[in-house]
Amino acid sequence: MINYKEYKTILSKKNNMNIYRGCTHGCIYCDSRSEIYGMTYTFENIEVKTNAVELLDKELSKKREKCMITTGGMTDPYIPLEKELMNTRKCLEVIEKHGFGVSLLTKSDLILRDIDILKRINQKSKCVVQMTLTTYDEELCKQLEPNVCTTKRRFEVLLEMNKAGIPTVVWLTPILPFINDNEDNILGILDYCKQAKITGLLAFGIGMTLRYGNREYYYQKLDEYFPNLKKEYMKKYGSSYGIKSPNSQKLSRIIKKFCKDNNIIYGEKEVFKFCILFPERNKQLSLFDGAQ
Numbered sequence: 001m002i003n004y005k006e007y008k009t010i011l012s013k014k015n016n017m018n019i020y021r022g023c024t025h026g027c028i029y030c031d032s033r034s035e036i037y038g039m040t041y042t043f044e045n046i047e048v049k050t051n052a053v054e055l056l057d058k059e060l061s062k063k064r065e066k067c068m069i070t071t072g073g074m075t076d077p078y079i080p081l082e083k084e085l086m087n088t089r090k091c092l093e094v095i096e097k098h099g100f101g102v103s104l105l106t107k108s109d110l111i112l113r114d115i116d117i118l119k120r121i122n123q124k125s126k127c128v129v130q131m132t133l134t135t136y137d138e139e140l141c142k143q144l145e146p147n148v149c150t151t152k153r154r155f156e157v158l159l160e161m162n163k164a165g166i167p168t169v170v171w172l173t174p175i176l177p178f179i180n181d182n183e184d185n186i187l188g189i190l191d192y193c194k195q196a197k198i199t200g201l202l203a204f205g206i207g208m209t210l211r212y213g214n215r216e217y218y219y220q221k222l223d224e225y226f227p228n229l230k231k232e233y234m235k236k237y238g239s240s241y242g243i244k245s246p247n248s249q250k251l252s253r254i255i256k257k258f259c260k261d262n263n264i265i266y267g268e269k270e271v272f273k274f275c276i277l278f279p280e281r282n283k284q285l286s287l288f289d290g291a292q
Helices: 052-062 087-098 109-124 138-144 151-163 183-196 214-225 229-237 248-261 268-276 280-291
Strands: 002-005 046-049 068-071 101-106 127-132 168-171 200-202 207-209 242-244
Touching (some): 052 087, 068 268, 087 101, 101 109, 109 127, 109 151, 127 151, 138 151, 151 183, 168 183, 168 268, 183 248, 214 229
Parallel strands (some): 068 101, 101 127, 127 168, 168 200
Antiparallel strands (some): 207 242
């Protein structure tokens, strides 16, 4: 089911936007299902912001300073419906027109459709492509993230972005206790990261979040794919919101050393700073343009 709705604004105070609401990727762990985010309908029912492109054009035209526009934090900008509607691509065209930068977070290879615009934005200002990688094993990935391309394909997307000169960040999260929180899984993903020459990596302490709304869905899927594992979760974590893998310290050390050895930006503060930092050279150019 698709809902169409007009909005009054598209950008948050921190210049983040969600072009759609809801998602059909089907990831069993998705925190965006949590009721705290105000989803008043079934998560798989997509809400299309019908005036998103016009709102973005209007709001960017009023901004005094150029900055990075971010998207993908709550809803993937490349859900399957985007292939038909092309609202994300239209928003990228608006961002390019006004000379802003962009940082996108996705799990979808549909982003390759827009690599032409992303390259142009990166040449004029800055573009960062962030890709979530959680599960090296392809069959397990299909269980955890059933309706989106697998990790190997996302790795291929990262390779293409590197060839295009576009910096990339990998979200190695969430890592699910007793499921993909093992050394082989982490090392496999890190090998992909090395080959793709990523710029930054986020791990968030090696664990996941469970809140009202997504906990119930996650436990339902545990019963479906991993019988008896729900009992282990309830016994160890109770009703905790943020839960860590029993292997978190060991895996964190492996990831941190890998990033240091390969000159990859590591840690939330440092990576987020990179993603939202608009290049100074472009600020200076805009100042010169204004003086003419």
